[in-house]
Amino acid sequence: MKYINLIILSIFGLTSASNAQKISFTEFDLPNGLHVILHANKKAPVVAISVMYHVGSKDENPDRTGFAHFFEHLLFEGSDNLKRGEFMKTVSSNGGDNNANTSADRTYYYEVFPSNQLELGLWLESERMLHPKIDEIGVSTQREVIKEEKRMRVDNQPYGKYSEGIFARLFEGSPYRWQTIGSMEHLDAAKLGEFQAFFKKFYAPNNAVLAISGDIDDPSAKKLVEKYFSEVPRGTEVKKTVYQAKPITKEIIDTAYDANIQLPAIFAAYRVPGIKSKENKIFEMVSSLLSGGASARLNVELIDQKRTALHVQSFYNGMEDYGVYTILAIPNNNTPLNELLNSIDGQLETLKTDLISKEEYEKLLNQFESSYVTGNTKMITIAEGLSDGYTFHDKNTGYINQELDMIRSVTREDIRRVANEYFNKNQRIVLYYLPKK
């Protein structure tokens, strides 16, 4: 369903609103610590109900990687009042749509319903939070399903293993070094009791944000939230550890092999600040500048002028504690990978020495405005944006209303400064990604 998977789309990764489209909201806490955000919007008879748990793969035990994502699957298995398989059935047979996803930092569950089903959505999410079914049948079935998911998404996917190669080396010493899908051996070894303990530790109301967005009115929505969520007991406080990755002292060079490809690729990935940093917006702007459209710098040089690349992309992957800035190219016409790397390095050097032109700066502002204006047309996107703000930006739920101003406050000098600060060889990995014979 809604699966953010294409890098191409991630140029403007975050969604938000322009000044003209402030997202209004109210928020409150239940006594059990559940944070609740309401956004009333009568545009369509639709309501999105979502819960963001502040737990992701970086909270996992290093020899039980893949737990957070595994858990996401388990929480569709049912509850004390929903037999196995009934969760999804209840959603679809009442006209709704639902899904969930897991990242290194958080796990997100949602339903989108016609607005007269708000109460049903709250019941479903509260069942999941209060007493989900975590049993052997679910664990053994989802184990197989997840192995298939990995085969489909990673092992069988051309270029599917690049992030494994990058993260493992870029984040030594930090839990970001492993992939969210985790190790299949770890999942095989895990016992039922460990899954139950993971739930107890992280899936408490005081570690979650409930966001409701759509055709609702606040007072009655609030009453319904209280009705269904008040009885969920508060959990022990979740202490988030901020992990420090080992410093990178010199450029890391590595090679990875992929049986599904015929053309190699070159990746240059930098360890950079995460989404909480002020720089995060600047990295998004750099992405747009380098590869956000046919007139972007890397596209013009590599695809149109030199014609050395078939494909080029750069993107910022902002996480809670760190970020990764990745640039990649796939050669055209047997161009050597090092020639592509030289071009990429040349572009980064230019960013460090020369201010971007006023025209390019204006282009960036217009591109971001255009993208932000479109960003919040769907209720589920708004719910997620508000939840992100609360979860990752010091409880600043209205963060999405400020993003465009943050972009506008970035100067050309800021872009040059950030390039100098972060695009250095001793902060990166160069990954030669080659066809496996």
Added chain:
Amino acid sequence: MNISIKINELYCITFLKNKMKKTLLLFAATIVLTSACMAQKLDRSIKPTPGPAPIIVFKDPYIYKLPNGITLLVVEDHDIPKISANYIIDAGPVSEGNKAGVLELLSGMLNEGTTTLTKVQFSTSIERMGSEVSLNSSGGSVSALTRFFPKSFSLFAQGMRNPAFTASSLEKLKTAKLTDLKADERNGPGISAKLVNALAYGTTHPYGEFPTEASVSKIQLADISAMYRKYITPSRGYLTIIGDITNEEAKALAIKAFGDWKGSILKLPVLTTVPSPFKTEMDVVDLPNLVQSEITLINLINLQISNPDYHAVLLANEILGGSPDSRLFRNLRERHGFTYGAYSSVGAGRYQSTFKASASVRNEKVDSAVVEILNEVNLMRSEPVNKDVLQDAKNLYNGSFALGLETPGRSATLATNILLNNLSKDFYRTYLQKINAVTPADILRVSKKYFTVDNSRVVVVGNAQIGPEVKKLGFPVKHFTTNAAAINN
């Protein structure tokens, strides 16, 4: 170019493939959802009842026909300061013959600048405004902030009407395409998508043909120009403008940009009907690098959207494999753990379309998965569905109807569907009514008619051993190369 690299950032519980949950709205309708009723206190074992059904109101788009053949549709929506437009040229399926790939290259060439602007000048002019313009062999689209729309729209029209078509651009795009073809030689999902249609329709049919090194190498600038002259035209053109604009402003812009445009007159082609296999066969493509095999059961169907069976077929497909609550998913994923997802789909339209049931399955389980897919299809064909199951599927359709309202310009899409498919004006007004009238007997009847298993193909692309379970079915097994050529042992 179809290389894409995925960010493995998020992992989801399900990953729905495209399914035929088309546009299902009317211009005024009430959602009818039946649901388990009653509630009181906090007895958590009782599911909450729905509130009163929301009323949906749609505005018909403004429609104006330009003298040169373009139909203009406008939907005003002033919620955000943005306007988008798209142009669709309804040429029907186009055969590329021994130059397969020429339409794709034409699409590329349309984005390589105009007679007065180089590619970089053209894209810079557009992107400086934060606008997006994309052109292709059947039209294109543009979106822009309100204040930049007139200029962006004008560039969009210039790109379409006065493309540069330089030899140097073609050379670049051809090389890239040839490299791209090479790149995809071990891409299982990509090969499967190509092969399934090639085998079902045949490689000389517009829906079955695909570019190869030989066909792309042949393409010359003259071929691009010939395709352009024939297919990029106001004839059978539909221009839709949606957003922060009035009908009159949109009409004026359309006339200014396209009013004096002339081009060839298009007629929909007549295609000969492709026969189904006499007996169901297994078509196997061996790709040793794959850890999963792509399985697709496919057969060709004739189903116009105006066909009275249409609504029943949608529901039958929903029950079989339209969503994670459907039988294929429950069986292959939730019961057996063979796959991350199993789905079915049905196409409908003016030409032959397909019924498909598919899953990506680890190689060792291909045998069992094929058997289970066939079992589920056979079940649809032999037993009437339970009334509750049918009601659930109807509820899903009724609900999707409301959820679809979130998409701006929905009514324009529906109105275009009506025009393209020559549907009755009230097609979407009566849509849910017809969905809700489908009976279990209808489901059984259309399943037998459209979900055939005796004259089908089971296409397997991967590293699968065809074992005893499938052998028992007695299907002839044929082997193919990744370019759909039969391999004779």
